[in-house]
Amino acid sequence: EAQVTQNPRYLITVTGKKLTVTCSQNMNHEYMSWYRQDPGLGLRQIYYSMNVEVTDKGDVPEGYKVSRKEKRNFPLILESPSPNQTSLYFCASSRTGHEQYFGPGTRLTVT
Amino acid sequence: AQSVTQPDIHITVSEGASLELRCNYSYGATPYLFWYVQSPGQGLQLLLKYFSGDTLVQGIKGFEAEFKRSQSSFNLRKPSVHWSDAAEYFCAVGAATGGYNKLIFGAGTRLAVHP
Numbered sequence: 001e002a003q004v005t006q007n008p009r010y011l012i013t014v015t016g017k018k019l020t021v022t023c024s025q026n027m028n029h030e031y032m033s034w035y036r037q038d039p040g041l042g043l044r045q046i047y048y049s050m051n052v053e054v055t056d057k058g059d060v061p062e063g064y065k066v067s068r069k070e071k072r073n074f075p076l077i078l079e080s081p082s083p084n085q086t087s088l089y090f091c092a093s094s095r096t097g098h099e100q101y102f103g104p105g106t107r108l109t110v111t
Numbered sequence: 112a113q114s115v116t117q118p119d120i121h122i123t124v125s126e127g128a129s130l131e132l133r134c135n136y137s138y139g140a141t142p143y144l145f146w147y148v149q150s151p152g153q154g155l156q157l158l159l160k161y162f163s164g165d166t167l168v169q170g171i172k173g174f175e176a177e178f179k180r181s182q183s184s185f186n187l188r189k190p191s192v193h194w195s196d197a198a199e200y201f202c203a204v205g206a207a208t209g210g211y212n213k214l215i216f217g218a219g220t221r222l223a224v225h226p
Binding site for chain 2: 050103
């Protein structure tokens, strides 16, 4: 089954404790991205990767890092999480960057 | 600047009634347009898409949308709503920016369905 998987699905952590949210896709897509979803704001892109050689900032990259060492995986790293990063996070993959397929989401709470 | 506006934050309809969710976009070139649905606790599922050609597009779950260039709109419709349609709906435009493609989302419309 073609899918995008994310782990963990739920995470509660404390300010400053580094965390990683994993993302993996099995559709051989070149393009992957991370979004955060906040009430009233829709989805905003954090980082994207056009392929394993190209990774760049999206609209809200502050406080986040990503890594694309292989095509199928695109982890999101929060080096020092803060409460304003409490949000619902989605990973997505795409062949072109337009029609995107989304993972189930990770709900992160930072206290 | 590219943007997507969904004027209705919340909509409530009765089961069996018709539905129209509004979406307006701002984009200089011919847009690629999408509607996604997010059921409670779920990820986003693509309902339908418009790239070119026939301006009335059919999607899954009985939804359709009409692209109107003159109004910069891409409204989502369903003739008879089912209780299982209760969800949040996002309109998005596919934009080419700085050499790469991206999706720009509206803020979403939350649909409630009364029995």
